[in-house]
Amino acid sequence: MGCGILRLRTGCGHLGALRAQPLVSLLLTMICLFTYFIYCLTGSCCESAPAIGSFTARQPAGSVRPGSALMDPLPPGESVPRDLLTSGSVQGNLPGLSVSNPSGAPNPRGHNPQERNHLNGTTDIPVPRYGQEPSLGSLSVHNGYGSKKFPQAVIVGVKKGGTRALLEFLRVHPDVRALGAEPHFFDRCYDQGLDWYRNLMPRTLDSQITMEKTPSYFVTMEAPRRIYNMSRDTKLIVVVRNPVTRAISDYTQTLSKTPSLPSFQALAFKNTTTGPIDTTWSAIRIGIYAKHLENWLKYFPLSKFLFVSGERLVSDPAGEMGRVQDFLGLKRVITDKHFYFNETKGFPCLKKPEGSSKPRCLGKSKGRPHPNIDTKVLQRLREFYRPFNMKFYQMTGQNFGWD
Numbered sequence: 001m002g003c004g005i006l007r008l009r010t011g012c013g014h015l016g017a018l019r020a021q022p023l024v025s026l027l028l029t030m031i032c033l034f035t036y037f038i039y040c041l042t043g044s045c046c047e048s049a050p051a052i053g054s055f056t057a058r059q060p061a062g063s064v065r066p067g068s069a070l071m072d073p074l075p076p077g078e079s080v081p082r083d084l085l086t087s088g089s090v091q092g093n094l095p096g097l098s099v100s101n102p103s104g105a106p107n108p109r110g111h112n113p114q115e116r117n118h119l120n121g122t123t124d125i126p127v128p129r130y131g132q133e134p135s136l137g138s139l140s141v142h143n144g145y146g147s148k149k150f151p152q153a154v155i156v157g158v159k160k161g162g163t164r165a166l167l168e169f170l171r172v173h174p175d176v177r178a179l180g181a182e183p184h185f186f187d188r189c190y191d192q193g194l195d196w197y198r199n200l201m202p203r204t205l206d207s208q209i210t211m212e213k214t215p216s217y218f219v220t221m222e223a224p225r226r227i228y229n230m231s232r233d234t235k236l237i238v239v240v241r242n243p244v245t246r247a248i249s250d251y252t253q254t255l256s257k258t259p260s261l262p263s264f265q266a267l268a269f270k271n272t273t274t275g276p277i278d279t280t281w282s283a284i285r286i287g288i289y290a291k292h293l294e295n296w297l298k299y300f301p302l303s304k305f306l307f308v309s310g311e312r313l314v315s316d317p318a319g320e321m322g323r324v325q326d327f328l329g330l331k332r333v334i335t336d337k338h339f340y341f342n343e344t345k346g347f348p349c350l351k352k353p354e355g356s357s358k359p360r361c362l363g364k365s366k367g368r369p370h371p372n373i374d375t376k377v378l379q380r381l382r383e384f385y386r387p388f389n390m391k392f393y394q395m396t397g398q399n400f401g402w403d
């Protein structure tokens with residue numbers, strides 16, 4: 001047989017004197033191929049090998065991996081953003097295959113992904129990780145199925161409104177997958193590009209909604225235009241809270257990091273308590289909701305918004321979550337059965353948070369005791385916010401009962 005091969009390579013055996021030389025080169029070639037084969041089997045060549053029907057990790061040029069310094073860590077005391085750990089893992093994909101429902105037909109949950117987001121361009125196909133056998137029984141949201149999509153819904157605000165609680169409650173829903181940490185894409189990281197942003201997202205099935213929350217978007221001038229440019233169909237959720245309490249909560253957070261911070265009163269007023277309120281202080285400015293909303297309404301109609309009451313999220317989490325699920329077109333899965341009131345914490349907590357069977361409350365940075373603020377200061381702040389609150393109630397058609 002070896003001779004046969006040799007004959008073939010030497011032009012069918014007519015040049016007997018030259019037969020030995022090709023045999024050596026053939027042997028050398030075979031040794032090289034064998035060595036390369038062993039090298040590949042150890043996994044060492046996967047990253048550089050060209051993809052000829054093989055798994056490749058598709059990363060856009062210049063992309064930044066999730067979990068890099070650009071990502072905001074969760075506040076101290078909060079759980080590790082599990083999605084951040086999973087969403088950036090290198091997954092296999094096969095070239096030339098389409099990912100999402102190519103017919104555009106509504107899926108069993110009634111969502112049509114193409115209707116939901118015209119920029120839902122999917123980058124990957126559902127391929128199990130190495131060593132994982134695809135099976136319907138194991139079709140859980142954690143096993144690498146699905147594709148990365150732009151979020152169809154974003155919690156855009158407001159800081160200290162209760163955005164973390166809302167996101168954690170929503171993550172209980174099997175049809176919601178959300179990025180754990182705040183990506184700050186539409187305010188701080190926009191230069192990274194949309195591919196970078198999409199790559200941060202957890203994988204979702206077509207029946208699932210991709211979400212993220214970054215409360216600073218609500219007060220970022222460019223955010224509405226940028227989100228509109230990503231998809232005009234994006235659903236926007238704003239958790240609002242009494243602006244006076246919100247300002248104190250904001251101050252409490254800064255104070256916890258900077259104990260030498262001047263008093264709330266010293267920061268809230270330009271001179272003394274009798275002087276004008278300092279609207280350049282972000283803790284005050286963020287609470288002028290009507291002003292910020294005006295900027296968003298230049299791009300999105302009111303129907304694209306859901307305003308969640310931060311107060312009701314504490315007093316009636318199931319009721320508020322009902323509204324949120326309806327707005328997102330989700331089945332009402334999250335109900336009062338999911339919550340219990342933790343007396344020590346003074347807040348509702350989840351009986352079974354996503355990925356855990358143990359009850360859990362939010363971390364220490366949520367639900368912190370606030371410093372006592374002089375009643376005169378509170379009164380002045382209430383008066384300051386009243387006209388803006390009224391305007392906000394009028395714009396949204398909702399009375400939040402802060403006055």
Ligand SMILES: Nc1ncnc2c1ncn2[C@@H]1O[C@H](COP(=O)(O)OS(=O)(=O)O)[C@@H](OP(=O)(O)O)[C@H]1O
Nearest residue numbers: 159160161162163164165249347348362366367368
């Ligand atoms: N269930 C539950 N558990 C704990 N805390 C809850 C909950 N629901 C709402 N809240 C309120 O959420 C406030 C923090 O708001 P955010 O999560 O939006 O803060 S942040 O902007 O992400 O830092 C936080 O503000 P503080 O009380 O000032 O800490 C809480 O009042």
